[in-house]
Amino acid sequence: MGDASDTEHLATQTPPAPQTNKRRRKKSLVWEHFTVEAVSGGCTRACCKLCKQTFAYSSGSKVAGTSHLKRHIVLGSCPKLKMEKKQLALTSGSKTDGGATEQPPKRRYRSNLNALFDHELTCENLAKMIILHEYPLHMVEQPAVMAFVQSLQPRFKMPSYSEIDGEILAIYHKEKQNLMQVFGTFTGRISLTIGLWTTSQTLGYVSLTGQFIDSDWKLHRRMLNFMMVSSPHSENALSEVIGISLSEWNMKSKLFTITLDNNCSSHDIYSANLRDYLSNKNMLVLKGQLFVVRCYAHILNVIAQDVIASIHGIIYNIRESVKFVKVSPAREEKFADIALQLEIPSTKSLSLDVAIHWNTTYHMLVAGLEYKQAFTVLESMDENYNEAPTPEDWKKVEIVCTYLKFLYDSANVVMATADPTANIFFQEAWKIELELTNGISNEDVIVSTTAKDMHEKFDKYWKDCYLVLAVAVVMDPRFKMKLVEFSFSKLYGEDAARYIKVVDDSIHELYLEYVNQPLALTPAYEEQQGGEANIIGEADNGANDSEVFRPLTPSTPTPAGDGLLDFDIYISEMAVNHSSKSELEQYLEEALVPRIQEFDILNWWKLNTIKYPTLSKMARDVLAIPMSMVNSGSSIFGTGTGSRVLDEYRSSLRPEIVEALFCAKDWLQYLPTMIEPPPSNAIVKMEF
Structure with a gap:
């Protein structure tokens, strides 16, 4: 009671009057314009004396400060104050007896900006700016930058190169500790992606990124390490780097799968070595059967590049034909007239491709294919044009476009979601495998070739990854095993049962691994003991798994609550020991969820966690598997997908600072203060 009354008493007071001694502390100027009023719940709000608008000031012992109040006055946000300024301006034109204009005394608002300047915070923000925008560290020594900063704040002393280097490392270590705390309280598994980076030197770098779904069923991706390796293409290099990273992050028991970058000439050797290394150390589930060895986006790009290269001569002619037409408005008009006379129904317009993005080449070929007759007529009418493809050429283009469309559509499905979950890849990969398999037996030689x-x-790719693709789609309640059975029957015919059994056995074996994990405590117990974070926190303080998850005995004190903790444990044991069907069997036997366009699979599992407490843990880890290492449009269609080259500047930096720059940039972008606001929806109405 005393605390509450004290809070209310403090809330109703105005800031104390200054002392009468010579070196008294000045009271903030904002209190000339604001009063403090108490509201419910022990909170107070500052009320503007002019416009009566109120602002948050304190809540309990927390005080919001006065910066937002200063902005209201100094920046002219107060409507009453704006009106006063306008009135003063209107009266400023009155004449004195001497004919001179009498200027009214200006109302001066003293600013206390000097007191708000924080040198350490400014240095930290400068370092964050360099990290996030990839500015060179030596910019702090550039005269123009120094002059600009001095004009903004003369009191700021620009840090030296070594000082900003240290500031960046400090930010890196701080954010790393924060991330380690998150992983320390995380009870699920984490999947890794490994990328190889080359430099202009003989050295290389390996990036390791962790992907996981948290307890709130949100998918996250965080870079863990960016480590230099002296021999990036040696057989054991990746195994050593992964071992160091897992030990450093204390993740040896949390590793689920690994997606390996395809940017290496010895991909199969890397995969085999990693599989053996991690399986021998019991780091992979199902003895490494779910080990992901291919990036889906990369395999699409490799195949697209190959098929485009197979008709590079024809593509050259089409590219030159498009250039010829689009070189001038007169030629474009002439070509349009030809298309109109031929009654070509196409609404597509001719466009040149960007060679490094195969989707633009695909669009150029599709548009050119629809205007093939127009190009033939143009060649007969214009003696300057002789690049028109032959009918045989157009036939090859048509076949190539048919198969490129499968790749293009699949890439767009992956690209449609910012953070695609693993379940969406099975049907995309299966459709391509089926179309290509059927195409081989086509009677047309060009098609079959x-x-x-x-x-x-x-x-x-399909043989390496079909199992993990299938396991992931089984975790989709819209498909479960039914899509696997349907797809394999189409693809394998009489042999489908054998492949279906492999998937079914793997699903059940994986589920048993989760069943055999230590039984999680009941929600009632977690609530009484402070939740999952506290339990894991005890483990981090030295308790082993058996201590953290030890069962209650008759001598164990019953936590305060409704007195039914023993009943909760009894029901949990009954559910495990006496259920006629496992959660997995119940899930597979229940009817499929209707297929709707806007289906949120993570939200579905979040809502069904209580129904499937063990299976949901398995689903959470499976759906987080990164089947593709690139998702954005510019990357997924780029012919350089999988190629990562460190620029010369960063190659010249110390490995320690390179890792700090890469990792800190990844971590900082997720901080609330660093998230870019969405674009404004405001529409400016132009009247003429």
């Missing part, structure tokens, strides 16, 4: 060349590489 094209399909065979594409299938050679995609089939390897």
Whole structure:
């Protein structure tokens, strides 16, 4: 009671009057314009004396400060104050007896900006700016930058190169500790992606990124390490780097799968070595059967590049034809007239491709294909044009576009979601595998040859990854095992049962691994003991798993609550020991969820966690598997997908600072203060 009354008493007071001694502390100027009023719940608000608008000031022992109050006055946000200024301006034109204009005394608002300047905070923000925007560290020594900063705040002393280097490292270590605390309280598993970076030197770098779904069913991706390796292409390099990273982050028991970058010439050797290394140390589930060895976006790009290269001569002619038409408005008009006379129904316009983005080449070919007759007529009418493809050429283009469309559509499905979950990849990969398999047996030689060349590489991806793709789609309540059964029957015919059994056995074996994990405590117990974070916190303080998850005994004190803790444990044991069907069997036997366009699979599992407490943990880890290492449009269609080259400037930096720059940039972008606001929806109405 005493605390509450004290709070209310403090809330109703105005700031204390200054002392009468010579060196008294000045009272903030904002209190000339504001009063403090108490509101409910022990909170107070500052009320503007002019416009009566109120602002948050304190809540309990927390005080909001006065910066927002100063902005209300100094920046002219107060409507009453604005009106006063306008009135003063209107009266400023009155004449004195001497004919001179009498200027009214200006109302001066004293600013206390000097007291708000924080040198350490400014240095930290400068370092964050360098990290987030990839500015060179030596910018702090550039005269123009120094002059600009001095004009903004003369009191700021620009840090030296070594000082900003240290500031960046301090930010890196601080954010790393914060992330370690998050992982320390995380009870699920984490999947890794590994990227290889090359430099202009003989050295290389390996990036390790963790992907996981948290307890609130939100998908996260965080860079863990960016480590220099002296021999990036040696067989054991990745194994050593992964071992160091897992030990550093204390994740040896939390590793689920690994997605390996395809940017290496010895991909199969890397995969085999990693699989053996991690399986021997019991770091992979199902003895490494779910080990992901291919990036889906990369395999699409490799195949697209190959099929485009197979008709590079024809593509050159089409590219030159488009250039010829679009070189001048007169030629474009002439070409449009030809298309109109031929009654070509196409609404597409001709466009040149960007060679490094295969989707633009695909669009150029599709548009050119629809205007093939117009190009033929143009060649007969214009002696300056002789690049028109032959009918045989157009036939090859048509076949290539048919198969490129499968890749293009699949890439767009992946790109449609900012953070795609693993379940969406099975049906995309299966459709491509089926189309290419059927194409091989086509009677048309050009079709069968094209399909065979594409299938050679995609089939390897499919054989390596079909199991993890299938396990992920089984966790989708819209499909479960039904889509696997349907797809395999289409693809494998009489042999489908064998492949279906492999998936079914793997699903059940994986589920048993989760069942055999220590039984999680009941929600009632977690609530009484402070939740999951406290339990894990005890483990971090030295308790082993058996101590953290030890069962209650008759001598164990019953926590305060409704007195039914023993009943909760009894029900949990009954559910585990006496249920006629496992959660997995119940899930698979229940009817499929209707397929709707805006289905949120993570939200579905979040809502069904109580119904499937063990299976939901398995689903959470499976759905977080990163099947593709690139998702954005510019990356997923880029012919350089999988190629990562460190620029010369960063290659010249110390490995320690390179890692700090890469990792800190990734971590800082998720801080609330660093998230870019969405674009404004405001529309400026132009009247003429």
